[in-house]
Amino acid sequence: MSISGTTERPVAGGRLRFGDGWAGYGFLAPWLVGFFLLTLGPAIASFYLSLTDYSGLGAANWVGAENYVRIATDDPRFWTAMNVTFTFVLLSVPLKLIFALAVAVALNRGLAGLSFFRAIFYLPSLVGGSVAVAVLWRQVFAGDGLLNQALNALFGFEGPSWISNPSTSLYTLILLAVWQFGSSMIIFLAGLRQIPQDMYEAASIDGAGKARQFFRITLPLLTPVIFFNAVILTIDAFKAFTSAFVISDGTGGPIDSTLFYTLYLYQEAFTNFRFGYASALAWVLVLIIAFFTAMSFLTARFWVHYDD
Amino acid sequence: MTTLALNRIKKSFGNLDIIRGVDLAIGSGEFVVFVGPSGCGKSTLLRMIAGLEPISGGELSIGGERMNERAASERGIAMVFQSYALYPHMSVYKNMSFGLETAKMPKPEIDKRVRKAADILQITHLLERKPKQLSGGQRQRVAIGRAIVRDPKIFLFDEPLSNLDAELRVQTRVEIAKLHRDIGATMIYVTHDQVEAMTLADRIVVLRAGVIEQHGTPLEIYNRPANRFVAGFIGSPKMNFLDVVASDVRDGGVAIDIAGKRARLPIEGHVAEGAKLSLGLRPEHIGTEGTGGLELGALTVVHVEHLGGQTIVYGRLVDGQSLTVALDGQRAISAGSTLAVRIAAENCHLFDEAGDRIGH
Ligand SMILES: Nc1ncnc2c1ncn2[C@@H]1O[C@H](COP(=O)(O)OP(=O)(O)OP(=O)(O)O)[C@@H](O)[C@H]1O
Ligand SMILES: [Mg+2]
Numbered sequence: 001m002s003i004s005g006t007t008e009r010p011v012a013g014g015r016l017r018f019g020d021g022w023a024g025y026g027f028l029a030p031w032l033v034g035f036f037l038l039t040l041g042p043a044i045a046s047f048y049l050s051l052t053d054y055s056g057l058g059a060a061n062w063v064g065a066e067n068y069v070r071i072a073t074d075d076p077r078f079w080t081a082m083n084v085t086f087t088f089v090l091l092s093v094p095l096k097l098i099f100a101l102a103v104a105v106a107l108n109r110g111l112a113g114l115s116f117f118r119a120i121f122y123l124p125s126l127v128g129g130s131v132a133v134a135v136l137w138r139q140v141f142a143g144d145g146l147l148n149q150a151l152n153a154l155f156g157f158e159g160p161s162w163i164s165n166p167s168t169s170l171y172t173l174i175l176l177a178v179w180q181f182g183s184s185m186i187i188f189l190a191g192l193r194q195i196p197q198d199m200y201e202a203a204s205i206d207g208a209g210k211a212r213q214f215f216r217i218t219l220p221l222l223t224p225v226i227f228f229n230a231v232i233l234t235i236d237a238f239k240a241f242t243s244a245f246v247i248s249d250g251t252g253g254p255i256d257s258t259l260f261y262t263l264y265l266y267q268e269a270f271t272n273f274r275f276g277y278a279s280a281l282a283w284v285l286v287l288i289i290a291f292f293t294a295m296s297f298l299t300a301r302f303w304v305h306y307d308d
Numbered sequence: 309m310t311t312l313a314l315n316r317i318k319k320s321f322g323n324l325d326i327i328r329g330v331d332l333a334i335g336s337g338e339f340v341v342f343v344g345p346s347g348c349g350k351s352t353l354l355r356m357i358a359g360l361e362p363i364s365g366g367e368l369s370i371g372g373e374r375m376n377e378r379a380a381s382e383r384g385i386a387m388v389f390q391s392y393a394l395y396p397h398m399s400v401y402k403n404m405s406f407g408l409e410t411a412k413m414p415k416p417e418i419d420k421r422v423r424k425a426a427d428i429l430q431i432t433h434l435l436e437r438k439p440k441q442l443s444g445g446q447r448q449r450v451a452i453g454r455a456i457v458r459d460p461k462i463f464l465f466d467e468p469l470s471n472l473d474a475e476l477r478v479q480t481r482v483e484i485a486k487l488h489r490d491i492g493a494t495m496i497y498v499t500h501d502q503v504e505a506m507t508l509a510d511r512i513v514v515l516r517a518g519v520i521e522q523h524g525t526p527l528e529i530y531n532r533p534a535n536r537f538v539a540g541f542i543g544s545p546k547m548n549f550l551d552v553v554a555s556d557v558r559d560g561g562v563a564i565d566i567a568g569k570r571a572r573l574p575i576e577g578h579v580a581e582g583a584k585l586s587l588g589l590r591p592e593h594i595g596t597e598g599t600g601g602l603e604l605g606a607l608t609v610v611h612v613e614h615l616g617g618q619t620i621v622y623g624r625l626v627d628g629q630s631l632t633v634a635l636d637g638q639r640a641i642s643a644g645s646t647l648a649v650r651i652a653a654e655n656c657h658l659f660d661e662a663g664d665r666i667g668h
Contacts, residue, residue: 198393201360202454206407207381216406220397305397 050279056269060276067280078281080256081264084170088260089237092177096233097226100181104188105214118189122182134176134246138163141172163247166257173258176243184229191225192218223304231296238289241266261285311336311371311494312357312462318365319352319518326352328518329366334496334511339488341505342498343541344515350498351466353515357496358387358464371461381407386455387464390471392447394439394454400426401435404454418457425456428487445476452487465497469504481507502542506530514538536663539588545620545632547657548594550587554579562658567605567626573656575666585666588657591620591634594649601652607631609645614638621647 025032050067054060071078103121107114124133140146141162151157162168195218203213219226241262248258250267265285269278312334319327326349334340342350355361357368359380368375375383394403401422408418426432429449439447448468455463468484469477485508488495499505505512506526513523514537522534526542533539539547556563561574564587579585594604607623610630619639622632633649641647658667 196391196393198389198391199395201358201380202387202389202393202395203406204360205358205380205385205387206454206458207379207410208406212410217395 046279046282049276050283052276053274054276054279055273056275057273063276067277068284070277071280071284077256077259077264081259081261084257084259085238085240085261087170088174088177088240089234092174092237092240093230093233095174095178096181096184097229099178100184100229101188101222101226103181104185104192105218107185108189108192118186121185124180124182126182134243137172137176137243138247164254166254169248169254169257173240173243173247177237177240184233187225187229188222191222195221220305224306227296227300227304231293234292234296235289238285238292310334311338312496313369314357314366315369316366317353317356317363317368319349319356319361320364326518327356327364330515330518330520332513332520332523334494337492337494339485339495339497339508339510340513341509341511342496342513342515343500343502343505344521345541346500348515349518350500350515354387354464354466354496354498357383357462358385359383360387381410384461385464386458386460386462387466388451388455388468390467392439392451392471394447394450396439399436399438400431400442400450400453403439403450404457407454407458421457421459422453425453428456428490429453444472445480448472448480452484456487456491461494463493463495465495467499468497469499469501484508502544506542512542514541532665533588533657534665536586536588536659539657539659539665543590545591545634548589548591548631549659550589550625550629550631552585552587554583554585555581557581567603569603569605571602571653573653573658573667575658577666579660579666584661586659586663588659589631589651590655591632593655594631594633594651596633596635596647596649598650601650602656604631604649604651606646607633607649609641609643609647611643612641623647 049060051062051064052060053063053066107117107121138145142148142164145162147162148158148160160168162172199217199221200213203217208216239262240260244258244260244263245266248254248263250263250271253259261281262285265278265281268274268281310333312332314330314332317327317330318325330353342353344350352361356363359375359378359382363376370383370385395406398406404422404425405418408421413421422435423432426435429452431446431449431453434442434446434450439450442450448471451468465484469480472480481504484495484497488508497504497508509526511523512526512529514521514529516537522529522538524532529538529542533542533547536549540549550566552564552566554562554564556572557579560576561572562579562585563570563572564585565571566587589604605626607621607625609621609623611622613620613622616638617636619635619637619641620632621635621639621641622630624630631649633647635641656667657665660666
């Protein structure tokens with residue numbers, strides 16, 4: 001009695017709140033189970049493994065930071081993979097952004113059949129990440145592939161095998177990535193729609209032509225969307241795997257020219273059975289992505305315009 | 309001197325005719341207000357003048373030059389948008405200087421103009437702020453400032469006050485009037501607020517469904533509305549219209565029967581015997597005292613609004629037609645009572661069946 005006397009809240013209210021809480025956790029359960037079992041658990045496990053010499057079978061012997069030291073000091077293929085991955089990220093992300101934005105702007109000009117073209121341009125993003133398209137890509141850029149047949153037919157030009165030539169193979173993969181500009185384009189389109197029409201009318205009274213309107217109005221007002229797309233694309237590009245795996249048959253060849261970071265990690269784990277080392281590689285990638293994302297957010301306030 | 313001339317101006321969207329032949333000449337320094345009900349084409353007409361909307365037919369000339377095909381920036385106009393349309397990512401200063409920079413004006417000249425405009429509008433302390441850091445009234449001033457720095461021949465305003473609260477509206481209205489006096493530029497102002505129209509305009513242009521119903525000074529429009537539409541549109545509370553029948557038409561006059569009494573009113577032109585007419589009476593012209601004029605009979609009061617300075621009485625006449633009366637001052641009148649009401653003959657407006665004015 002004295003306890004309920006000290007609280008102003010009716011007992012029934014407390015009971016209701018208690019029941020609600022459990023119901024809430026009940027509804028959250030699928031997500032919570034998924035998060036702990038499939039995300040957090042493996043993450044912690046992989047961090048532990050990165051400090052061992054685990055081979056996938058047998059015991060995991062504690063080796064401390066040895067894996068990390070080797071990555072930093074004694075692994076030329078790590079640096080090759082870094083080189084390939086950074087080239088891929090630094091070329092594919094800006095190209096994809098520019099391409100997606102250019103197509104979005106063109107589509108936004110009130111072209112007839114907008115929804116048709118929007119679907120057409122989005123299609124590669126739906127199928128582009130798939131194994132089937134990577135296989136198709138290999139057919140297109142192979143020595144006797146479609147591209148060379150076309151070049152031959154049109155110009156009588158004997159093209160090299162683009163994918164088995166180490167100096168061009170990575171660029172076919174970049175091209176494949178850029179080709180999947182659709183989802184960024186859709187987001188850009190939505191962003192362009194957000195810019196009020198009267199902004200352009202005011203600018204045209206101010207004498208700004210189409211180009212000046214684009215650079216002084218559209219681009220600045222689109223910076224939040226550009227920023228969002230850039231971060232998402234960068235993270236995606238660091239994690240790129242499927243296309244390189246399929247096109248190089250899992251080797252990262254020719255001569256490691258398409259050895260994406262994730263592909264190297266995969267080889268270490270599942271070809272060389274160095275799970276401990278692969279786990280360390282995974283954590284290094286996490287740190288790299290975290291670093292780039294953090295940098296993006298830190299620099300954002302200098303160039304991203306937020307309206308509120 | 310005519311600054312702006314509209315000659316049979318037309319606009320259609322697809323096969324929808326929105327502006328259907330507008331003729332208007334606007335003199336230099338004149339303050340012209342476009343009024344009309346929503347959707348009548350005020351904004352469209354203004355945007356055609358601005359160069360934001362292509363002209364489907366007719367000719368638009370500014371300063372004697374044909375402007376139909378000229379870009380908005382070459383027409384010597386500046387526009388203040390209803391939404392203000394400030395560039396959200398630019399400071400107030402940049403918002404005002406953007407157009408001048410685009411025109412490649414030398415920096416010192418730009419600075420001079422921006423600061424002068426800011427001074428006129430008292431927004432100098434806001435120059436470094438972004439639009440989102442401003443109140444609605446301050447944004448409004450920036451939008452006007454952006455127009456001023458262009459030093460335009462013609463200012464175009466599209467309902468510039470509609471996003472402001474009542475008090476700020478009145479204040480800004482006064483400032484716009486002052487600005488017009490000070491800089492003496494031609495101004496075209498769109499509104500559907502008739503108080504703004506009456507107080508700001510040198511000349512009011514009343515539009516309906518894409519045609520000009522009447523244009524003239526505010527008092528001309530108020531005193532001699534050209535038709536029932538204009539009569540009902542200008543004035544608040546709205547003009548009363550009573551159905552009457554013309555009889556005994558002779559000597560430039562007509563007899564009408566109202567509340568069992570016969571009265572004669574002068575008319576211009578001709579009406580047929582027995583024609584159905586509309587008698588227009590402004591609520592503020594109807595009174596309860598005195599003798600003479602038109603006796604309207606007993607008004608059964610249905611509802612009373614006490615505004616302090618005015619008492620608005622809504623009621624029914626003996627024949628059932630409703631009538632609104634605006635009486636000066638505070639009156640002890642309550643619903644259910646009756647009042648004898650009358651109006652001076654010179655305050656009566658007569659309209660024929662088509663709605664055109666036939667009165668004196
Ligand atoms: N781009 C357009 N396409 C088709 N119809 C339009 C277009 N712009 C305006 N209209 C139509 O033209 C008519 C006039 O529009 P306008 O905006 O000029 O009206 P308004 O008098 O300014 O009304 P309001 O007082 O509500 O602002 C409206 O019926 C509107 O639906
Ligand atoms: Mg309008």
